[in-house]
Amino acid sequence: MAKPPSDRFDTIPADLHRTGAHRGPRRKGRGWIAFAWAALATGVIVAGGVITLAVINDSIKFDDLIGGSTASTPTPTPTPEITPVVDPAVTVTVLNGTETVGLAASVGDSMREAGWAGIGSTANASATDFKTTTVYYVDPAHEAAALGLANSLFTKATADAAANGVTLSITAIRVEQSDQFQGAQLTVVLGADFLEPSTDGSTDEPVQ
Structure with missing residues (x-):
């Protein structure tokens, strides 16, 4: 196969510098900033979901979700004592x-x-x-x-x-x-x- 003839585009000048739009070097810490924003967004979404469920069903106890005090055990009702009586009306x-x-x-x-x-x-x-x-x-x-x-x-x-x-x-x-x-x-x-x-x-x- 014949080799094409050389032209001016085949020779790259030694003093050529980059021109046009290029990404600059990344700043340190930008990854943590992105992670923080993602965590914040996740927290907002979760909180919004919990509040929505609470509105729909008020059985959700926020004290339980955040480690609040547990519900106290109900005290059993004592059985009333029967007092003997003399009842002349009973057969x-x-x-x-x-x-x-x-x-x-x-x-x-x-x-x-x-x-x-x-x-x-x-x-x-x-x-x-x-x-x-x-x-x-x-x-x-x-x-x-x-x-x-x-x-x-x-x-x-x-x-x-x-x-x-x-x-x-x-x-x-x-x-x-x-x-x-x-x-x-x-x-x-x-x-x-x-x-x-x-x-x-x-x-x-x-x-x-």
Whole structure:
């Protein structure tokens, strides 16, 4: 292949200097400045997003985001204490769960004298081997009256034991909510513990 002839553009003068627009040397620190601006822009975007979400849903807690104090644990509401009462208006059924004849009628009369005017039916229970005397109530609204009736029954049992010179084997009458007895607002089922006080001074409750 033939070589083209030389011309004036093939020879570069030794004293030729750069002319026209050229980038000058970079200044020191310009990289950090760019990084700072980028970080600032990112922070503004994040803050704007958080504020927007807070407006949409106020469930965002800024205290939690910035390490503020944590929410305090709610204090549980204490269960109100039920005070026993003698309520002559409530209806009461007395059932004899033992083999002692006439026990329900006798206890019913004693409870009327103690202020329980609502004593109604006094009868034998379906079984005669009931061990623990229990006061049953259906409606929670009658719990205070059930506790009051249990206290009245325990007072009678204590008096009967003292009259016979013996010590009761129980320290209280059991109270229980149940829908088993629907005939009255309160139902007493008399058990063997109401009849058999201990003669050795023991106050342990009988085994059920």
